[in-house]
Structure formats: C-alpha cells, structure tokens
Amino acid sequence: MLLNFALKKSGVAVGLLNNYTTRVALTRNIHSNIKNLSEQDVKHIQEKGEFIIEVEGHKPAFLRYHKKESVEIDLYTTVVPPSMEGNGVAKILAKAALKFARETGLPVRPTCWYIDGYLARHPDPTIKVIPPEK
Structure with missing residues (x-):
C-alpha cells in the first residue's frame, strides 16, 4: 500500500516503472524475432x-x-x-x-x-x- 502510494506520488518512479515495462516488452519481442x-x-x-x-x-x-x-x-x-x-x-x-x-x-x-x-x-x-x- 505504501509502495503504491509512493509510485503514484512520484512521477519519476512511475516513469521508471513504465520505462522498465517497455524494455521488458521490447526484449520479449526481440527474442521472439530471434526464435523465428x-x-x-x-x-x-x-x-x-x-x-x-x-x-x-x-x-x-x-x-x-x-x-x-x-x-x-x-x-x-x-x-x-x-x-x-x-x-x-x-x-x-x-x-x-x-x-x-x-x-x-x-x-x-x-x-x-x-x-x-x-x-x-x-x-x-x-x-x-x-x-x-x-
């Protein structure tokens, strides 16, 4: 609950989380490209x-x-x-x-x-x- 509040309050933390999520999605896409x-x-x-x-x-x-x-x-x-x-x-x-x-x-x-x-x-x-x- 406290972590969730901190993420909502801190634009930086939310930005970092979104950046991480994007990198994970791109990495999955790149690896699926290699397998194909x-x-x-x-x-x-x-x-x-x-x-x-x-x-x-x-x-x-x-x-x-x-x-x-x-x-x-x-x-x-x-x-x-x-x-x-x-x-x-x-x-x-x-x-x-x-x-x-x-x-x-x-x-x-x-x-x-x-x-x-x-x-x-x-x-x-x-x-x-x-x-x-x-």
Whole structure:
C-alpha cells in the first residue's frame, strides 16, 4: 500500500516503472524475432564473402568465407553474438552457406570449427568436403 502510494506520488518512479515495462516488452519481442529466424533472413554479401543475420537490438551474426578462385569455398569463421546464442542462428547461417556451395558446385573446406562439426553431424552427399588442413 505504501509502495503504491509512493509510485503514484512520484512521477519519476512511475516513469521508471513504465520505462522498465517497455524494455521488458521490447526484449520479449526481440527474442521472439530471434526464435523465428530462417534462411530467408540471411543476407549474402558476395563482395565481402559473408552471410549475415541482423536483428534489431543485437550485434550481427555472420559466417565468412573465402572463394579460392573457382576451386573451393573456405568457410573459415562463424560468429554469433552472446545475446543471440542458443537459438539456432549458426545453424541457419551454415545452411545458407552450404546451399550457396551446392548451387555453385564448388567443394567446401570447413576451416571453421562450427562448420566442420555441422558437416560431421549433417553429412550432405551433394557437397564435396575437403578436409581442413591441420
């Protein structure tokens, strides 16, 4: 009762409460956006050799590659910011990159540990995999 009275009397406290409520609602919305991501949300920037997912309120997640002449695609790094981890974002990036490899017909060299593990768990007979150099 006393707290309720203080909140009504103090415009600052009410403003803080409203601000907190808005932030909680926005956070829930952003997290639901992450859970609803698909390959359609991936942008492929060929000039940079990058697949990227951008979600408002988060740093971008990306997978980078080198296209070595017309011989192979080296998938060398996958980065997902901590705020997006555990939502299958790396898997979505991997699927998009492997679809690109399949469409170009080039073999893949998975020097990124995540991609190497992904291919071990999800072998794809339509993609030739070149083992990473040790």
